Amino acid sequence: MNFTYSEKTRQLQEKLNAFMEKYVYPNEKTYEDQLNEGGNRWKIPAILEELKAKAKEEGLWNLFLPKNEVEDGLTNLEYAPLAEIMGRSLIGPEIFNCNAPDTGNMEVFLKYGTEDQKEKWLNPLLNGEIRSAFLMTEPEVASSDATNIECRIERDGDEYVINGRKWWSTNGGDPRTKIFIVMGKTDPNAERYKQQSMILVPRDTPGVTVKRTLSVFGYDHAPTGHAEIILEDVRVPAENILLGEGRGFEIAQGRLGPGRVHHCMRAIGAAERALELMCKRAESRVTFGKKLSEQGVIREWIANSRIEIEQARLLTLKTAYMMDTAGNKEARKEIAMIKVAVPEVCLKVIDRAIQVHGAGGVSDDFPLAEHWANARTLRFVDGPDEVHRRDIARIELKPYRNK
Amino acid sequence: MNFTYSEKTRQLQEKLNAFMEKYVYPNEKTYEDQLNEGGNRWKIPAILEELKAKAKEEGLWNLFLPKNEVEDGLTNLEYAPLAEIMGRSLIGPEIFNCNAPDTGNMEVFLKYGTEDQKEKWLNPLLNGEIRSAFLMTEPEVASSDATNIECRIERDGDEYVINGRKWWSTNGGDPRTKIFIVMGKTDPNAERYKQQSMILVPRDTPGVTVKRTLSVFGYDHAPTGHAEIILEDVRVPAENILLGEGRGFEIAQGRLGPGRVHHCMRAIGAAERALELMCKRAESRVTFGKKLSEQGVIREWIANSRIEIEQARLLTLKTAYMMDTAGNKEARKEIAMIKVAVPEVCLKVIDRAIQVHGAGGVSDDFPLAEHWANARTLRFVDGPDEVHRRDIARIELKPYRNK
Amino acid sequence: MNFTYSEKTRQLQEKLNAFMEKYVYPNEKTYEDQLNEGGNRWKIPAILEELKAKAKEEGLWNLFLPKNEVEDGLTNLEYAPLAEIMGRSLIGPEIFNCNAPDTGNMEVFLKYGTEDQKEKWLNPLLNGEIRSAFLMTEPEVASSDATNIECRIERDGDEYVINGRKWWSTNGGDPRTKIFIVMGKTDPNAERYKQQSMILVPRDTPGVTVKRTLSVFGYDHAPTGHAEIILEDVRVPAENILLGEGRGFEIAQGRLGPGRVHHCMRAIGAAERALELMCKRAESRVTFGKKLSEQGVIREWIANSRIEIEQARLLTLKTAYMMDTAGNKEARKEIAMIKVAVPEVCLKVIDRAIQVHGAGGVSDDFPLAEHWANARTLRFVDGPDEVHRRDIARIELKPYRNK
């Protein structure tokens, strides 16, 4: 295990940190203010596009692109500390065109898209001109078990007809979103992991209805949003199917591994920022004649936060390293492990930071509450903790089975 | 210790439960929908006033009024299980005119108000016609230590002049709110607990600016809201001071004890509802061929939730019983104990319920996320956990001191 | 729910506390010293019999006897606070003839014994002259599931022949132990809960071998001990079977309910004593210029300990109250709840007390480590936590089933 950051990584870390200090943190409020202007939050704040332009200019753009897909791409280990920095701000990832689910979707296009599809969807995505959504989760069934999916994709001549109801499709409320990748069943009678397929559905296809967006602990996450989307007799050309019928589960697996690592690295960034805010606050507030930082209980929170973050980061780096050197499949236990461990640490650290901030901590005067709400969703996004723990135990128990 | 519910309590429990089932739960969505109509959420949904009228009609009104203040009032032990039922819905307490901070404010008027003040403010509050706010917490200092308060109340002839900045004044955003009870310092040089006073400030007094409302996680809590309020050279007649100069801390203490018990009982109601929703969901969802309710881990959550709620409720009842029989002062350790224990239990139970609901759990399709956000604030409302724990330890250590 | 202690309870509490202060605590070391004299610990320290005589003299004897079985017996609610006091010392319960498993065994004799059996075994047990063991748990199978039991009890003419291997039979190493109550299967083909029977086996019956005693962490628990016992073709008269064939499970259930409450009450006593020791130590030790009791972290431990003990005790009292008023069957959820909750609290409190005592805390200079080891066994004695939690969840889920 060699986690030494490459020279390239170190330079990018430095540039990113400088960019965050100079442009991102000071504009978090600007972003929010522009969003709140005029009553309709479902529009793009100008500051976002300005910062995107600047990031692109400075070469801090599409850093998520993987080495094994594109020349000049980064390994998971190289990208991990960069994603961490971006994750310190909730508006960070998109500024660098590194936000979910677009990154995962772009990887899908890169790997499985036809030239035509790449031209039409991948290029504008890489340029940050359009957004995309990934329609997987369904309201009626527990989506942690992919075999539960009810959305149907049926062949009809040269077309596929899609019927289903999806929700939590991030970017679904964004006016810039043009393309959906939809997971559904082409053959409910095939073997368990061959029933699903993925298909491209342009957002403006007849039969597509974005019914509403869902909030996360009161946050609407405008302007991207998490949408509930109805698909009624939606027809797309047969070539829109990715890789072919029955390959949906396989694509999902390939997509989710790196996605989980990215989520975790960003969550560590959020935890680091919370620890920083906690320390600053503890140094600046006085109760009962002492600074908060002199209270033993607060010190314990700070120490535990550091201990927990440090361990979580190391496990994430190890996971990235294993993905790079042994492959995503070999690293599946590690991926499951960080998926459980990191959100838990992140939630604990932010919760302590909130408590140190008192009432201010739950408001939007600090980024803590929204970061917390975000991290809370990670405990079921891409599979709930419980399913990951079950998988880890299964792998762990294997050597002792039938002995 | 006798926690047997009186006949009166049992009848009221039954009536309240019936009312909740018939009118409150089914209208939670109506309330939200009416609030969202027309773009401005800072208005009163018609359904609220309808339900208030109905509750009043059925005698489920002002049940919080204490036996030692009004004839026909209830003891803490009698009221506790009723507050629990109301707390199951976020719109519950106000429907029965039992919502904070109005209940605490009404008690202050009852005990310390002049006839004139009662006429002007208490009666319309008791009728549910107006709302009130309690201006204590300040953004610049740690309010857990009341001696930090910076708001000034200065005598000038027949008037007091008030200058200060307050926040988290619940009801501060409500158009019906007419009166503020303001905590500030009349004499910063007096002994530690004699510096503060409380004074009445009508909302429309010149110099009062409601600057903004604060959100709790992403919830704006419209139409009541938690306001930041600027008081600049606000002048009120000298008789507006309650009890006299230097009595603010004393009034606050008298006000906070029962308030904390009410908060805790409502939180237990919220936890009970979450457990109910968790059980229902666990019975209705299937993953990997089994109902969630058949998964060992989910069963453990349900069992632990029941164990924790049960203990928290018993401790709250004991506290109520002690307040009734030995007085609030004797019960101060118990009050501090439930203030720490109950929100923690409530947060744990709701968090598990959220996890069982998956993504739906963090949205507003279920009342879980908002109840959680509410309960999270209880960890610092009326003093943070840490201060309560310190007090408990101090009392606990006393017998061993200097031995 | 009325937990008010009766006058009788209050008087007994006072007498017991006085006895503990005067005779028990000061002789804990004497007991250990006498045990260590001469190299063989499997003998009865003289101080034990002296204190038993004194307790009997003062009427603090057999207080466990239940009101519904004997005149002058105590209800569960009356006995609970007394068991708590006895449980503060590890040598306490036996001094008052209230130690497990003798109490449970005596109850079995009381309810199900023939006159002859009572004469022969019950009377000397009630007099504290002999001891008894309960042979249930087996090394080869998970005894949490009673249907796993492999010990066979087979009818052969006027006798039963018993073959099996048992362990963790408390008192099995005690030279005073004369009688075993053995659980085994008379009919492995009967329905699930009718396969087991209980039978009396005098300790000196041919075929009985006490193979060894087991330690708990490093404690041998001499002179009583927890024995592994081999039963090889052990023959006893047919009348030794209790209640009749197939009634073993039923007797076990009746025996375990009150036993669990007693265990829990004693554990609360152990926790209280640990908290007391923790406070004393915190007041007497100085580090970095401050008493430990002035360290915020230590104060937090003290406060949390008080909060947790208080809740655990209330739940135990409620359970005792329900057993008294609604019966053991109705109280089975509550019994399961305290069985999970109380040992956990007890372990946490003692662990904190150990930490405050530093290295001394794990030694036998303080009763903490041994109390901890004892409490740790409660997490599986009479069924592991996991089985109790499963039961609680099952009861909790029932109203939501098939709806």
Add this chain to the structure above:
Amino acid sequence: MNFTYSEKTRQLQEKLNAFMEKYVYPNEKTYEDQLNEGGNRWKIPAILEELKAKAKEEGLWNLFLPKNEVEDGLTNLEYAPLAEIMGRSLIGPEIFNCNAPDTGNMEVFLKYGTEDQKEKWLNPLLNGEIRSAFLMTEPEVASSDATNIECRIERDGDEYVINGRKWWSTNGGDPRTKIFIVMGKTDPNAERYKQQSMILVPRDTPGVTVKRTLSVFGYDHAPTGHAEIILEDVRVPAENILLGEGRGFEIAQGRLGPGRVHHCMRAIGAAERALELMCKRAESRVTFGKKLSEQGVIREWIANSRIEIEQARLLTLKTAYMMDTAGNKEARKEIAMIKVAVPEVCLKVIDRAIQVHGAGGVSDDFPLAEHWANARTLRFVDGPDEVHRRDIARIELKPYRNK
């Protein structure tokens, strides 16, 4: 950060693992049996010396020796995975002459001993012929604060006279122990960290009394033991002082850093073994018709154990790496972090393994209970958690101070 194990490490891991499988695990019971023979446990089991000879023969001897002190020594990072393997068995470390406190004491001799002292004490220690003790902790004061130490070392002509009372001196009960390193104050009026000195006291010096050995959760840890030792007017030649007066704190610091890492690595080995036993047991026991390994709750324990161990090991490796590359002083935050994190993980994992083993788990039929008791002492050995957390927080807060 490069944690890749060197070729040398990998070969030693393989050899060590083979040795453990072949000689150590199968002889744990032999060791205990030999110890129990004849009634006196304070003698050396023959198997121990046999295995030591074999380990020496195979070159698995003194692996703890640090690269910066001896040619062919190992770096911390190289040694860490080896200490982990040894720590899997409680009799492991001594077999390889890598047990505390001898390793630390040998390092002290290496660095600070005169040629004469090395000849007399270091060589036989390196050969495993004698044992040594480190007399630091005192019963009367909180030794977590080194300035509390009361033992006096006073110059009297060519000698030093030592008076004090020490306890928890490991090896103090071992008949092979010949030399003590004693920490005491030469000048109580010097500045805080210059008051202490370390001095060599041969075990048979007049005035030395080994009063008793202390148990750890009932374990006597014979034949080494943790002794209480009285030093009364003990006289040793002046040259026995190490490095000179006032250097005691400095030597202690140098000694404790690597010692803490070794403790942590062994604790991780203990946790790994517990996880292994837990998996094996879970695969082999059946309750309610299912293997324990199929119970969701047990699977969760296994998954969490793996997640926690993995993180703790990575943090320990990082610490070892930092000590090697940046020095012990730079690594002091990391050393403090593992000192808090690792014992906690180890205790949790073993506790779960105990629960899976039921009553067997607390007995000595499995190494779990004793490993647990051992790990529990790590929470205060070389400073309690609380002091380490305070130090971590202090370092963490430094950048925010006075800003």
